[in-house]
Amino acid sequence: MASKRTTGSSGSKGQKQKDKKKKAAKDSSVIEENFMQEDEGIDWKDVSGESEDDSSSDDMEGDAMEEGLEGGESSKKKKKAKKKTETKDKVYLPGEEMGSGDELVFEPSSYKMYHSLNAGASCLSFDILKDSLGDNRTNYPLSMYLVAGSQSNLASTNSVVLMKLNKLVALKQSGEDKASDSDSEDELYDELEDTPDMKSILIKHTGGVNRIRCAPLLPDKRLVATWSDTGTVHIWDITKHSITIDAPAGLKQSHKPINEPPLFSFSGHQVEGFAMDWSPLVVGQLATGDCRKNIHLWNPKQDGSWHVDQRPFTGHTASVEDIQWSPNEETVFASCSVDKSIRIWDIRAVPSKACMITSVAHDSDVNVISWNRLEPFIVSGGDDGVLKIWDLRMFKDGTTSAVFKHHTAPVTSVEWHPSDSTVLASAGEDNQVVQWDLAVEKDTPDKELGTNESDEPDVAPQLLFIHQGQTEVKEVHWHPQIPGVLISTAANGIDIFRTISV
DSSP states (O other): OOSOOEEESOOOOOSSOHHHHHHHHHHHTSOSOOOOOGGGOOOOOOTTOOOSOOOOOOOSOSSOOOOEEEESSOSSSOOOBOOOOSSOOOOOOTTOOOOTTOOOOBOGGGEEEEEEEEOSSOOOEEEEEOOSSOSSOOSSSEEEEEEEEOOOSSGGGOEEEEEEEEEEOOBOOSSOOOOOTTSOGGGGBOOOSSOOEEEEEEEEOSSOEEEEEEOOSOTTOOEEEEEETTSOEEEEEOHHHHHHTTOTTOOOSOSSOBOOOOSEEEOTTOSOEEEEEEOSSSTTOEEEEETTSOEEEEEEOTTSOEEEOSSOBOOOSSOEEEEEEOSSOTTEEEEEETTSEEEEEETTSOGGGOEEEEEEOOSSOEEEEEEOSSSSEEEEEETTSEEEEEETTSGGGTOEEEEEEOOSSOEEEEEEOSSOTTEEEEEETTSOEEEEETTOOOOOOOTTTTOOGGGSOSSOTTEEEEEOOOSSOOEEEEOSSSTTOEEEEETTEEEEEEESOO
16 A cells, blocks of 8 residues: 555544543543642653542642643553564454454554543644744754643633643664563653653633633733533633643643733623634634534734624524634635534625535534645545545535545544645544545455455545544544644643654
């Protein structure tokens, strides 16, 4: 094959059903291992999955937010380095029956980097903060900045969480022998004097955070928008906190959430929602969609606030699940809905007449969409577990360019690779994070090499990699400045990894 297809052993929809979101928050509060505070150092667990601290907490307040960063395994799944064996290794595909003697094991050779992060309470939505450390970073150890929102059962204990992750090391990829069960996790990593660590700052947030997104195009400001399950959309200025978290001396303040008001709030939706996207072309412009089928447009004002048009963009007949601005036309955005459709809008028209194209896209709810930054394509994922690729030049006809039925449960997240126009990632309620490459074609059997079709797993040739080990995966994002690094969040934590396939 043109690219190696791999299954990683480390690996739901929250958009519409509030009870599911609450269940995820409740389940994630029972965590096998929690970790020490940043100023005490971060605990690394060995590959056996044992930890010195087995405490758990669903409360974001108290003395500190429990936080931890691990390498080489998920916080919920016990993994072992693969043993040498005389039997032939087999690629496991989700849904296959396992024999009594079979065991899923973590395969280090499938990953260039893998870390698992436990942020204490469940953070089912997150975004990546672009930084000044440079683009196309490939040298390890790596650093990155994330912002996430928590979903605690107690509205008063939720927070916006700013995180700085340091010293993310690479897995060894040389020709060493594979580690045995007795090998420690450190032996899977390059020998460095320091181990990974995380700093965090918490800002109190009223209600659970349904979705959080960072504003682009602001060189001297750090703004994030949050959709609260109370029905209010907030904008937060985290500029000073991003400076504090970079302080060389580290965080000296308490880890209790900071109580400060948002920069701006809008309660005009009157119901909660999930759809939200900042324009990549117009500074400070935002679109938000709610569960009552309405979309509102936000335009920045010179005084630092926003004008939110009280006239909603109407056309959908059910909950708006996701919004994506065009990367090329500053007046155009797309939306998807429980009404099974994807719609293209032009904000130059009055809101009641701004819907220019409507296509019935799936046989059930359309949960997520992503607009390709390099080519005129949109990918969509639905409750039917199907991924569909749409060429916008043929979108009006309802014609798809490709259809993939791999996920066995609703698709919860999709995102195109930021610099490779044929690569994308998807995640679903089936606890899978999948990497795809549309440029890959099916290989023909080569008799001289002794290959045949039965040697290949029964999946689409475009499927490159399946990452597992997380439960109720909600969002997945490519890091825009670190090639190939993918980050996924789920009920049991956040995974940060790079595979050998991308």
